[in-house]
Amino acid sequence: MAVIRPRPSGPSRRTPVASLPAPLTVSIPAGATDSAGSPAAHRLWMAVQLPEAQELKELQRLALCAQRFTPRVSLELPDAVLLEVRGSLHLFAGVEGMRRALGAECRRLKLQPVLAFAPTPLAALAFARAGKPRAILDVAQLVGQLAPLPLATLRWPEAVLERLERVGVRAIGAALRLPRGGFARRFGAAQLASLDALTGRMPDLRTAVKAPERFRRCCELGCELTSRSAIVAALAPLCAALGRFLTARQSGIMQLECRLTHRHAPPTRCVLRLAAPTADGERLAELLAGRLEALSLPEPVRACELRSGRLLPFAPERRSLWQPGEQGGSAGSEAPGLIERLRAHLGPEAVEGLALLPAHRPECAWAVTGPPPVRANRRAAPESDNAGAARAAPRPLWLLPVPEPLSMRDGLPRHRGALRLLTDPERIESGWWDGRDVARDYYVAVDEDGVRLWVFRERAAPHQWFLHGVFG
Amino acid sequence: MGRGATLARLLEHPAIWRGRSAAPGQVLSSGFVELDEQLPGKGWPRTGLIEILAARFGSGELSLLLPALAALTCAATARWCVWVAPPLTPFAPALAAGGVALDRVAVVRGARPLWAFEQALGSGACDAVLAWLHQAKSREIRRLQLAAERGRTLGVLFRPRAAARQASPAVLRLGLEALPAGVRIAVLKARGVTRGTIELEWPDGRPLRRG
Numbered sequence: 209m210a211v212i213r214p215r216p217s218g219p220s221r222r223t224p225v226a227s228l229p230a231p232l233t234v235s236i237p238a239g240a241t242d243s244a245g246s247p248a249a250h251r252l253w254m255a256v257q258l259p260e261a262q263e264l265k266e267l268q269r270l271a272l273c274a275q276r277f278t279p280r281v282s283l284e285l286p287d288a289v290l291l292e293v294r295g296s297l298h299l300f301a302g303v304e305g306m307r308r309a310l311g312a313e314c315r316r317l318k319l320q321p322v323l324a325f326a327p328t329p330l331a332a333l334a335f336a337r338a339g340k341p342r343a344i345l346d347v348a349q350l351v352g353q354l355a356p357l358p359l360a361t362l363r364w365p366e367a368v369l370e371r372l373e374r375v376g377v378r379a380i381g382a383a384l385r386l387p388r389g390g391f392a393r394r395f396g397a398a399q400l401a402s403l404d405a406l407t408g409r410m411p412d413l414r415t416a417v418k419a420p421e422r423f424r425r426c427c428e429l430g431c432e433l434t435s436r437s438a439i440v441a442a443l444a445p446l447c448a449a450l451g452r453f454l455t456a457r458q459s460g461i462m463q464l465e466c467r468l469t470h471r472h473a474p475p476t477r478c479v480l481r482l483a484a485p486t487a488d489g490e491r492l493a494e495l496l497a498g499r500l501e502a503l504s505l506p507e508p509v510r511a512c513e514l515r516s517g518r519l520l521p522f523a524p525e526r527r528s529l530w531q532p533g534e535q536g537g538s539a540g541s542e543a544p545g546l547i548e549r550l551r552a553h554l555g556p557e558a559v560e561g562l563a564l565l566p567a568h569r570p571e572c573a574w575a576v577t578g579p580p581p582v583r584a585n586r587r588a589a590p591e592s593d594n595a596g597a598a599r600a601a602p603r604p605l606w607l608l609p610v611p612e613p614l615s616m617r618d619g620l621p622r623h624r625g626a627l628r629l630l631t632d633p634e635r636i637e638s639g640w641w642d643g644r645d646v647a648r649d650y651y652v653a654v655d656e657d658g659v660r661l662w663v664f665r666e667r668a669a670p671h672q673w674f675l676h677g678v679f680g
Numbered sequence: 681m682g683r684g685a686t687l688a689r690l691l692e693h694p695a696i697w698r699g700r701s702a703a704p705g706q707v708l709s710s711g712f713v714e715l716d717e718q719l720p721g722k723g724w725p726r727t728g729l730i731e732i733l734a735a736r737f738g739s740g741e742l743s744l745l746l747p748a749l750a751a752l753t754c755a756a757t758a759r760w761c762v763w764v765a766p767p768l769t770p771f772a773p774a775l776a777a778g779g780v781a782l783d784r785v786a787v788v789r790g791a792r793p794l795w796a797f798e799q800a801l802g803s804g805a806c807d808a809v810l811a812w813l814h815q816a817k818s819r820e821i822r823r824l825q826l827a828a829e830r831g832r833t834l835g836v837l838f839r840p841r842a843a844a845r846q847a848s849p850a851v852l853r854l855g856l857e858a859l860p861a862g863v864r865i866a867v868l869k870a871r872g873v874t875r876g877t878i879e880l881e882w883p884d885g886r887p888l889r890r891g
Binding site: 549 | 736737740743759760767770773783785787788789790795796803806858863
């Protein structure tokens with residue numbers, strides 16, 4: 209078998225015709241893990257080839273686990289992960305140790321991959337796809353070992369593989385022996401580039417997977433603390449560090465967890481959720497202090513830890529010349545701060561917004577929502593759509609959650625004395641589709657003190673009167 | 681020279697300031713002409729705490745404020761309108777019908793309404809804050825008044841009528857009493873305005889039928 213040593217400087221005598229010059233300059237994108245200047249001899253790639261296609265999430269999980277072995281992990285969709293392990297090989301007692309360690313990791317994830325080592329990523333993949341768990345450490349042996357592998361391991365398009373088969377080329381070695389110029393013309397430049405990358409003639413640039421960053425820092429206290437103010441003081445440097453961490457990454461967080469560790473009891477957790485991303489350590493410390501005040505601690509605190517949620521892109525807001533609320537000022541940026549402070553002290557459900565629903569039954573015509581989204585300014589004043597309808601049929605400003613039955617005398621309702629009906633009845637009925645059918649005649653009534661009420665009379669047999677709202 | 685003319689000349693002296701002519705801050709029309717006439721500066725103050733003491737819940741205290749709330753929330757640079765500890769949840773369709781932009785309305789509930797009220801007033805995030813408190817000491821109301829000035833916010837405090845006996849640092853205090861087709865408003869305290877009573881009729885209070 210012919211051993212071919214492809215080198216960028218000049219192919220050896222036995223290398224097939226080199227009519228196309230090898231590329232000399234390659235631009236390297238950011239994050240690429242290979243460089244044109246370093247020959248393949250200085251790299252060792254491990255291919256982790258899984259038996260079947262995986263979801264992206266599964267592959268990413270494997271890639272994150274594989275970052276234990278090297279920071280240079282890249283995905284090969286849909287079923288493989290590539291690791292550049294030359295630098296860390298000695299830490300795992302060589303190829304066999306690395307193979308064992310990664311195999312154990314994969315068993316934990318319930319995966320059964322084929323692991324192959326080669327100086328170029330494509331070669332490692334080709335061995336793994338051929339089901340041969342080889343370890344080629346020397347570039348000099350690479351081409352010789354690759355030669356008998358079927359071309360199908362390179363995953364070229366079916367049509368190209370068929371054309372090659374028709375001229376009798378089934379193995380990689382046979383393809384490498386074809387003249388370069390003719391090869392590019394007949395089978396495509398992409399396939400030639402693939403062959404070059406396979407043999408290390410051309411650098412193969414891979415983008416490394418980046419693990420999402422989080423902030424996590426623990427602080428052991430000098431003594432056990434019970435006082436809230438002392439705990440807050442101990443958390444302050446952690447919050448300041450978090451602020452610096454976020455500022456350096458131009459990121460913000462919307463969730464922060466504080467864990468307080470005790471001697472015996474399980475750690476107390478305190479989760480802070482924010483309305484908008486923030487990178488302000490001082491504000492986080494202030495909010496955390498508010499939450500801690502309401503927290504009950506089972507035991508004194510020995511250590512505290514901050515764990516951030518996902519980092520989000522964060523752009524600091526522009527400061528306006530005008531104060532909010534002044535002529536020309538915007539609606540202001542204090543609203544998220546206010547919501548967060550109220551939520552931190554009163555609980556996450558303390559702040560509600562209101563919304564209209566298109567329904568004719570008064571109980572169904574509205575909803576309580578989360579706090580309204582914070583918008584700095586709006587373009588035009590929104591026109592109230594149902595102002596006209598409301599003029600036709602008055603609605604009370606307060607609605608009782610459940611209609612209150614009223615006593616009756618002479619067929620007229622009473623509520624702290626006799627009620628006087630002011631308006632003609634407004635009939636609201638039906639609702640069979642959700643099982644809460646109504647048939648009611650609504651009236652505006654006024655009681656003896658002059659308070660205006662919204663009352664209705666059931667149309668069904670007992671004709672019971674109910675109080676449903678107060679005009680306010 | 682008559683005595684009146686002498687007095688008028690004396691009063692022109694720049695060292696003499698008269699309470700009635702005290703320059704009021706920015707005001708906001710209440711939407712009711714008779715009420716505007718009675719209020720200092722012809723409208724609700726834009727900044728500061730006002731107290732509304734209603735004889736009974738539902739005497740018309742909210743209807744009185746509705747036009748002003750609509751004007752505040754529909755402005756292009758509207759800040760928030762926060763309701764602290766309302767006795768019931770305000771009925772959204774009625775607010776929308778009154779012209780209030782619901783995307784600027786937030787309702788706050790919780791164990792500490794006084795604290796939430798002060799935070800909302802002082803935050804600068806709100807145009808108006810309405811709060812229902814049963815008990816508030818004079819000192820606490822003073823704090824609320826200062827917070828409202830700090831946040832340039834109109835604070836409205838609803839309290840029972842019995843609180844009228846208690847002194848209050850609020851800029852304006854109104855007592856309310858429901859009438860069959862309107863409301864009787866007593867100005868209990870206002871800067872630079874004599875006390876008085878007016879009666880308002882609701883614009884939509886049309887008695888169609890005597891029951």
